[in-house]
Amino acid sequence: MNQQTGVNFGASIKDAVIAGLLALIVFGPIVGVLLDGYDFSARPGDLATIVAVVMFGRFVISIFVQSDVGRKFLYRHAMKEDGVTVTAPDYKSKMYYILPIVIVIGLLVPFVATKYILTVVILGLIYVLLGLGLNIVVGLAGLLDLGFVGFYAIGAYGLALGYEYLGLGFWSMLPIAAVMAAIAGAILGFPVLRMHGDYLAIVTLGFGEIIRLVLTNWTEFTHGPNGVSAPLPTLFGLEFQRRSREGTPFHEFFGLPFDSAYKYMFVYLILFVVVLAVLYVKHRLTRMPIGRAWEALREDEIACRSLGLNHVLVKLSAFMLGASTGGIAGVFFATYQGFVNPSSFTFFESALILAIVVLGGMGSTLGVVIAAFVLTVMPEMLREFADYRVLMFGILMVVMMIWKPRGLVRVTRKGFATRKGAVK
């Protein structure tokens, strides 16, 4: 162990200069020279700023690491124990008080919020669903799925095309889309689940891209890049348009003036109930043998197989459940937009959902809910930084993996104590 105290400024300055030179080589051409047709213009100012920031940053980090505080920080970082936090056996979760309040607030939102806020919240909830679905696959079962957007697309196009060709509405497509996505998950999953993590990631990525390319190129069936329109949900047959196709529309039936916000309120309420249902199901599942099997398989596959777990079935169930949640989210997305086209289902979407799961904490339900709202609502609020959104996601993913690979919200698990009188 190097017990030397005090800060070696010379070394720090050397580090900073090397970092600055590298930054000059790396950022120099791309930032310093702006291509303009076959010509270019120079931007020395931007380049100088970036190089200065890199040098300063390296210098500060170098000093910090050498200081006592920094050493302690590094030591803690190296010693940190990843894994679940086990609560005391008699620990009472505060969720019992918080949850009813959240549900009441959630049910009141559509009646107080403006239409714009409502649309943003609906989008947030759709991503909560997507995050929960992917969380089963990545967070609990540890299978990196980079093509999750494929199941989302199946749900969304299921509603749009089911309406166009078969005349099926929102309510019939909601369960059908979930089943369809689950079947797609099984078809994809069955052959690929025997391979190990990285290959699985690439195969699922290829699968997501294949779905998108087929949707784009099969113009006779899907109308290609032009997209398809999707129907709105109905309330016992009452429609939310100004003029109903059949029967009376919602506002005439109740004698209300027409307001386009009604449909968002209705979509919101259904979505909210569905999200609560999915949350409940997931909460129960993680405490059932199948949920334990997912997590066990994530931690050590070989040990699980030695203990007699059928790894393909366990993984397949995680994959199908995740996929069906994605399909449900897709149905809501289609009905909320009223329109779907392939450009909504690019790889970036998969990466965004993955970022939600990673930021929220792999396997943590609460974390995923919070992260989904943060990552979808924040870009709406910071419109002027819209260009930097993807950059922020990327930096977030790298930094989170280095700093807190298990996410911001740690998974907690109830502890058990031996009963009084039990034989030790």
Place this chain on the structure above:
Amino acid sequence: MDIVLQQLVNGLTLGSVYGLIAIGYTMVYGIIGMINFAHGDVYMVSSYLTAIAIALLTFFGFESFPIIIFGTLIFTIIVTGAYGWVIERVAYRPLRNSSRLSILISAIGMSLILQNYVQISQGARQQGIPTLLSGAIRFEVGDGFVQITYMKLFILFAAFLGMGILTYIIQKTKLGRMCRATQQDRKMASILGINTDRIISSVFVIGAAMAALAGVLVTLDYGAFDFYVGFIIGIKAFTAAVLGGIGSLPGAMLGGLILGLSEALFAGLISSDYKDVFSFSLLVVILIFRPSGLLGKPEVEKV
């Protein structure tokens, strides 16, 4: 008949480019067992660097083709190599002992960073470079003809030269020997005095340099590019690496050629709309039926 021959020629050049990029995937996978998801975007950066180098060289009054080509190649390879080093240092080295999932997610993050960084600094629109080398050789075949442009010949020549130099480095030099040792057993190699961190860095630099060579060649031939080109070509090069057997250097080159040829034939004879679907399906099928590829060794998972 002439279509088939023409597509074979196109497929050969395409395949040699895939092979060059696949080298980066396969070497990194062989040495630290990770899929360098950002590799396709390193290629994308190199096509911007190509255009910038050509613009700079023309600005300083260099007109002749060889000078521009060699200037561009040297500039692009050095700067892209620096990218490879920095990416490894910033995003992967801190995660050396983490789970594979963490490293892969970090690599995806790096890929997003590179794409968005280039988009912000150079704009989202498509960029292009002027044609530097025109002209072609034509062969009469039956009723039609087969055309081989000089640019395509140059690509084939440069790609095979690059692969030859790399094979020499890996097989004959001290650096190559250390690379192979680290690939076989990282712990043992470090016990025997090899600075494995430095070897891993140099593997990233070599991979980036090969991607840079591919970037220069494709950009010179095709002329147009944008910040998103790295994604599709990255997956295809990865397919090539898997096809040849990931971790195997000759496998990457062979896989690249096979993928390029079959994709070109599919595009020419069946449907060019679905050629990407074909490549991705090929990837899925190979991974299911022969995950170790053509020349790879089957992986045995140890406890």
